[in-house]
Amino acid sequence: MKCLIIKDFLILRGQLKTLLLVAAIWFVISFINGSGLFFMALSVVFSMLLPMNTITSDEKSGFERFAAAMPLPRGALALSRYVVGAACSAVMSLAGIAAAVIIGDDPRETLISAALCFCSALCMLGVMLPLAYRLGVEKARIAMTVAFVVLFLAAALAASELGMEPGEGGAALAVLPLAAIVILAASMSVSLRIYAKKEF
Amino acid sequence: MANLIEARGLKKRFARFELGGVDLVLPAGCILGLIGENGAGKSTTIGLLLGLLRRDGGEVRVLGEDPERAEPELHEEIGVVLDSCPFAETMSCRDVKRILAAGYASFDGARFDSLCGRFGLDARQKIREYSRGMRMKLSIAAALSHASRLLILDEPTSGLDPIVRDELLDILLEFIQDERRSVLISSHILSDLEKACDYISFIHAGRTVFTEEKDVLLDKYVLAKGSEGEIAALDPARVVGVRHGQFGCEALVERGYAGKLVCDRAGIEDIMLFYIRGDAK
Numbered sequence: 001m002k003c004l005i006i007k008d009f010l011i012l013r014g015q016l017k018t019l020l021l022v023a024a025i026w027f028v029i030s031f032i033n034g035s036g037l038f039f040m041a042l043s044v045v046f047s048m049l050l051p052m053n054t055i056t057s058d059e060k061s062g063f064e065r066f067a068a069a070m071p072l073p074r075g076a077l078a079l080s081r082y083v084v085g086a087a088c089s090a091v092m093s094l095a096g097i098a099a100a101v102i103i104g105d106d107p108r109e110t111l112i113s114a115a116l117c118f119c120s121a122l123c124m125l126g127v128m129l130p131l132a133y134r135l136g137v138e139k140a141r142i143a144m145t146v147a148f149v150v151l152f153l154a155a156a157l158a159a160s161e162l163g164m165e166p167g168e169g170g171a172a173l174a175v176l177p178l179a180a181i182v183i184l185a186a187s188m189s190v191s192l193r194i195y196a197k198k199e200f
Numbered sequence: 201m202a203n204l205i206e207a208r209g210l211k212k213r214f215a216r217f218e219l220g221g222v223d224l225v226l227p228a229g230c231i232l233g234l235i236g237e238n239g240a241g242k243s244t245t246i247g248l249l250l251g252l253l254r255r256d257g258g259e260v261r262v263l264g265e266d267p268e269r270a271e272p273e274l275h276e277e278i279g280v281v282l283d284s285c286p287f288a289e290t291m292s293c294r295d296v297k298r299i300l301a302a303g304y305a306s307f308d309g310a311r312f313d314s315l316c317g318r319f320g321l322d323a324r325q326k327i328r329e330y331s332r333g334m335r336m337k338l339s340i341a342a343a344l345s346h347a348s349r350l351l352i353l354d355e356p357t358s359g360l361d362p363i364v365r366d367e368l369l370d371i372l373l374e375f376i377q378d379e380r381r382s383v384l385i386s387s388h389i390l391s392d393l394e395k396a397c398d399y400i401s402f403i404h405a406g407r408t409v410f411t412e413e414k415d416v417l418l419d420k421y422v423l424a425k426g427s428e429g430e431i432a433a434l435d436p437a438r439v440v441g442v443r444h445g446q447f448g449c450e451a452l453v454e455r456g457y458a459g460k461l462v463c464d465r466a467g468i469e470d471i472m473l474f475y476i477r478g479d480a481k
Contacts, residue, residue, distance in 0.1 A: 003303035007288075010299070014290025057288045066286035069250045070303045071275040200252040 004067065004080035008054040012088075015053060019046075023092075027099055036100020036110055040117040043092030047121035048128050048144055051085040056137050065200040078195040079188060081129055089121035112173055119176035123151065126180070126187035133194045202228050204263055204350050204382040210248050211257030219244050220406040221258070226350075226399070229379030231372060233393035233414070234386035235472055236403035242386040243283065245403065246354050249384070250280065263350060276306055279343035281353040285335035289328035293321050296342060306347035315341035319364065332359035340368060344375070351375060351383040357392050365389065369396040390469040394418075400468060402475065409475055414468070421466040424451045424458035434459065441474035 012019070023042060030039035058064050067077055093114045100110040127147045132140035158175075205226035212219040219241045226232045234242050247253040248260060251267030251274075260267060265274050287296050293316050301307045316323060319337035327335060336359050343351060351372070357365045369392060372383050387393055393400065394414065401411040412420070421440065424431065431442055431449040438457035443450045451458075452466055452474035466474075 003299050003301075006302050007299045010291055010295045011288050014288065057290075061286050061288050062282060062284050063286045063288070065252060066280065066282055067303075068252050069275055069278065069280040069282075071272045071305070072303065073272050199254060200247070 001072070001076040001080045001083070003070070003072065004076055005083055007063070007067075008051075008080065008084040011054045011057045012050055012084075019050075023095070030099060031103055034103060036096065036103045036105040037113045037117075039099040039103075040093065040096030040113055043089050043096055043114075043117045044121045044124055046092045047085050047089035047125050048148075050088045051081045051125065051129065052132060052137055052141065052144075054081065054084065055132050059137060068200040074195045074198070075192050078133065078191040082125065082184065082188060082191075085125040085129070086122060089118055089125070093118040093121075115173060116176055119180040120151070120155070122180040123176070123183045124148065126183035127151075130187055130190040130194060133191055133198075202264075203261075204228055205232075205249060205261070205384060207245075207249065207258065207260040209258035210245065210255055210260060212244055212248060212253055213256050214244075217241070217244070218406050219248075221408065222248075222403060222406075223408045224249075224384075224401055224411060226382050226384055228382055229376050230398040231376060231383040231385060231396050232399040232401060232411075233390075233397035233468075234384060234401050234403065235390060235393065235468065236386075237472075237476060238388075240403045241406040242403055243354055244406075246352055246384070246386065249352060250275075250278070276304060276346065277349045279346065279348035279351040281336070281339045281343045281351075281356045283355045283358075285327065285330075285339050287327055287338070289326065291327050292325060293323040293338060293341075296327075296338060297323075300342055300345060304346040308345050308347075312341055312345035315344055318367075333361060333364065336360055337364065340371075344371065349381045351381075351385075353383065353385045355386055355388065357387050357389050365392055372396055390467070390472065394468050402472060404476060417468070417471065418466070420455060421452050421471055422455050422458055422463040423466045423470055424453045424461040424463050425449070426451075426461045430459075430461055434461075440471070441477070443474070443477075 026042050027039055030036060064077065068074070096117060097110055097114050124147065128140060128144045131143045135143065203225050205224055207222060207224040210219060210222040217239065222241065222245050224232070224245070234245065236242050244253065248255050249262055249267060251270065254268060263274060263277055267274065297309060297312055300312065301309060319341060321334060321338055321341070327338070330338065336356060340356055343353070357368060360368065372385070373396060375381055376383060385393065385397070397414050399411060400414050400417055402409040424434065426449060428444070428449055431451045434451060434453055435457055438454040440452040452470060
């Protein structure tokens, strides 16, 4: 799996300038708005965007067919992108904390928001990857957008039902990590089954 | 002599194509050339040999194992060149080396560097700046840089200039020198196969037409030239196909059965063309 993770990060390194530019623009907007939370939302976006970029690159170059002929278990092909996606989300969440500190957000609220964003990113990753493996990147992008809206509305509804005020993430903090674990476990199981049957 | 590849009656069905029965045997120390027109089933056959596709029928053993059920370690001993360079355009040779070093336990970085140098590949240049030929050279360097007993190459010479193609054929001949290793190579450049291969396997419309020792094959047929009447007088059982031209006819016929007609040597390309396009006898 190590080789696949290295390959994904080398692909992302090739897009580094663009990604940094997006992050910088996002930070400027956050700074003007005085909201570190806005910047943290980028971790959710990147957790979906970056693995998709690596899948697109592999589809273009035909790397998956080559990787399937390497001494790698098929499961590694399915699971490596979970590792890459989670790592990208973690890095972006840490960057979000740094951005919030610079902007001057409340530290406790910042940490809670970062944890929530990270867990949301993992949930989105769990929804997106099996879709991308099964449907291909283009169709998965559409499905992902729908999933993003549904998840956002569900979170807003849950917060409303629980009587939470914006920024008060205590209850979500208890539920989201559990949801992320369940979604990721189910997602990995589906992805492994897709790859076990996949032809290259 | 052990066989590194044994395939019998390989079948695979797709919506618009069916591989209807491919037989291959590749003994150790040999190079087998896989020939056939586009869409004949060469890449499908290679996919089945590598376990990339699931067969619908037939038997296959690669290095003594069924590639569909074998442990991934089987692939440590197989070097693969697919029909396009599998690495992202933003990568360099150096990046490819890092990926391969993490992927193959037996990866030999010094050999990879040496091959890249031999092929004139700049370690820092991005793959997007490479020509098609250079990309293919990188794929070949990757396939030759780990401890493989079997090389499977799908169209490795396409896009390469004659000098590099010749160099590649020398490398393949070097590779099989110890008589324990073998090469399966598919190519449209039949003159290359004629130079390097010990065996030729011809696939047409998803089926193996023949697998023969190259020298036996080249010795088996001649191109007989004559008038319509002279060609028609040949024993139809010994004629593979006939081509009607403006000034006469040409037939691919078994050596010794052309009578007194003028005969030329039949190359692999002639044999393939007559099998595919030769008119009814």
